[in-house]
Structure formats: structure tokens, C-alpha cells
Amino acid sequence: MASFDGCTDPRLKQVMQSLTRHLHAFIRDVRLTEKEWEAGIGFLTAAGHITDDKRQEFVLLSDVFGASMQTIAVNNEAQGNATEATVFGPFFVEDAPRIPIGGDIAGGATGQPCWIEGTVTDLAGHPVPNARIEVWEADEDGFYDVQYTDARVAGRAYLYSDAEGKYAFWGLTPTPYPIPHDGPVGQLLASVGRSPVRASHLHFMVTAPSLRTLVTHIFVEGDPQLAIGDSVFGVKDSLIKRFEPQAPGTPTPDGRDLDSVGWARTRFDIVLAPADA
Incomplete structure (x- = not known):
């Protein structure tokens, strides 16, 4: 703890000292063996080796421990009727294609066509024009485009809300799928008897000037996986849609x-909180 006393950044000092305190308490609590410590280092090394520009094993690790959702909870406190946030996930990529309102994000991905529509408003109910709406999802086989090796771009795009805050696009009806479980995170889940399967969902990221960026999903009402559980704890009742x-x-x-x-x-009506909320 004292080794960080000379840190001139108050926030960095707080974070590092708290991390040290909790980490040492964990080691004492479980009486961590040297063999277990070595296994933990090996696990983190393997997670680093499998991570690349299309796969983020450390995000998966954060997700399955609930750390991602806890971080979202402390950074997105409820504001009136603002749409709730949930996990970002490891499969967002930059440079998705732009589509017009009513366009199709599928890009050849397999699955049942689905029409998604709604409005973007602020807390007072005022329409938010020109909000950028990024959407991405897996195909019916449970794979995102970046999990294929042929450089396809499918199941993702962005569009803008119109002058009245309205948006609409064609996508695919979401289906359950497992998070990538062929790496160290998957081995961890198998070791403790946990399922890697996520509830059916469609990702959104919505941005607009002076409003808080929203990262969220919508989930499919009636999906049996909702009763079993979502492997990354991302489900919120308000995000379950018919x-x-x-x-x-x-x-x-x-x-x-x-x-x-x-x-x-x-239908998914999006309500954005103020950026300073």
C-alpha cells in the first residue's frame, strides 16, 4: 500500500491502493497456493495469446465474472425513464456500413428477417434527430461476421434517426448462441459447470450530442434461455421485447x-439521458 503513496494522481493512487488491498485480502482468504498462482498466470497468458483485433478474450473474462455489468451499473445510474444500459460485448468493430432508414443490416447473414423500429427521445420526450444508431448481431448459427475467416461484413450497420427521432431497419430475429468457448474463458466455464450460452439479443449503441452514449441490447420475449440464465448477466427486464x-x-x-x-x-423506443447525468 505504502509503495503507491508517492503517486501524484489522486485517482490512480486510490485505484491502485484499493486493488492491492483487495487482491491481498483474496490471497489470504483462499490461502492461494503457489500452484494455483501459476495456473492463474498461465490462464491470463493464454487469454492474451488468443486475443487479437477480432477477438477480445479479456472482455469475455470480464463479462462472465459480472465485472462488465457491475462497471455499467456504477457508471449508468438510473435517470428517469432512460433506457437501461448493458454489456458492450467483444464483437463490436469500427467501420460498419451505413444504411438508410428502412435499410437491411443482414448483409447476407442467415436468419429470419425482422423489422425493428422505434424512436429516439430525451428524458423530456423530445425527439432526438440525427442520433447515430449502431446495430450488430449474430446470424442464426450464432456467429458474428468477424468470427468467419472470409472478411465478410454482415449483421452490422449504422443509421441515423430522422427529424422526428424515428428509425427503422431490417435485421434478423435474434437466436441464442454461446460466447466463444474454445479458449481459456470457455475452459473456465466448463470447469465450474457453467453454460456459455447467451440469451437471444440484438446490440445497439446510440450516440447524440449532449446526451449520454447508450450501449444496450434488446432481448426476445419467450426465449427459453431467459429462464436458464445469460452467461454474461446482461439481461434486464426493461430490455425484453416482444x-x-x-x-x-x-x-x-x-x-x-x-x-x-x-x-x-x-419496437424499441430509446430514451437517452443527459451527458452529464
Whole structure:
């Protein structure tokens, strides 16, 4: 503890001394053996080796310990009816394509077509025009585009809300999938008898000037995985939405021809808190 007394950055000093205090308390509490310490170092080394620009094993580790959700909780205190935040996940990438309102993020990814629509407003209910809405999701086989080796861009895009704060796009009806479990985090979960499966979800990141950036998902009402549990603890009741099934041939909102396949639709109205909240 005293070794950090000379730190001139008050916040860094606080963090490092608290980390030291809790880490030493943990070692004393469990009477950590040298063999266990070596195993922990080996685990972290393996997590580093498997991490690259498309896979972040340390984010997965943070997620499965609930650390990601705890960090979100202390940094996104409830503000009125603002939409709740949840985990970012390891599969967001920059440079997704832009689509117009009503465009399709699927990019050839397999799955049931789904129409997603809603509005972006502030806490007072005023529309937020030109909010940037990033969306990304897995295909029906449970894989994100970056998990394939052919450099495809699919299941992700961004769009902007219109002058009335409205947005809409075609995506895929989310399905449950396991987080990557072929690495050290997966081995950890298997060792303790925990499932790697995440509840069905669609990712959102919404940004607008003077408003708090929102990172969240929506989840599928009726998904059996909701009762079993989400491997990264990301589910919040307010984010569970009804995905209404539509029979083949049901008219679509934009006239898209889906006579031969069923589709779904859902609504997600987004409320942003002030940036200083």
C-alpha cells in the first residue's frame, strides 16, 4: 500500500491502493497456493495469446465474472425513464456500413428477417434527430461476421434517426448462441459447470450530442434461455421485447416481398439521458 503513496494522481493512487488491498485480502482468504498462482498466470497468458483485433478474450473474462455489468451499473445510474444500459460485448468493430432508414443490416447473414423500429427521445420526450444508431448481431448459427475467416461484413450497420427521432431497419430475429468457448474463458466455464450460452439479443449503441452514449441490447420475449440464465448477466427486464411473428405473405412495412418466408417485427423506443447525468 505504502509503495503507491508517492503517486501524484489522486485517482490512480486510490485505484491502485484499493486493488492491492483487495487482491491481498483474496490471497489470504483462499490461502492461494503457489500452484494455483501459476495456473492463474498461465490462464491470463493464454487469454492474451488468443486475443487479437477480432477477438477480445479479456472482455469475455470480464463479462462472465459480472465485472462488465457491475462497471455499467456504477457508471449508468438510473435517470428517469432512460433506457437501461448493458454489456458492450467483444464483437463490436469500427467501420460498419451505413444504411438508410428502412435499410437491411443482414448483409447476407442467415436468419429470419425482422423489422425493428422505434424512436429516439430525451428524458423530456423530445425527439432526438440525427442520433447515430449502431446495430450488430449474430446470424442464426450464432456467429458474428468477424468470427468467419472470409472478411465478410454482415449483421452490422449504422443509421441515423430522422427529424422526428424515428428509425427503422431490417435485421434478423435474434437466436441464442454461446460466447466463444474454445479458449481459456470457455475452459473456465466448463470447469465450474457453467453454460456459455447467451440469451437471444440484438446490440445497439446510440450516440447524440449532449446526451449520454447508450450501449444496450434488446432481448426476445419467450426465449427459453431467459429462464436458464445469460452467461454474461446482461439481461434486464426493461430490455425484453416482444418479437411478433408474421406469417409468409403478411404485408411488410416497406413493401418488401416476403411472400415465401415468415418474418418478425418489434419496437424499441430509446430514451437517452443527459451527458452529464
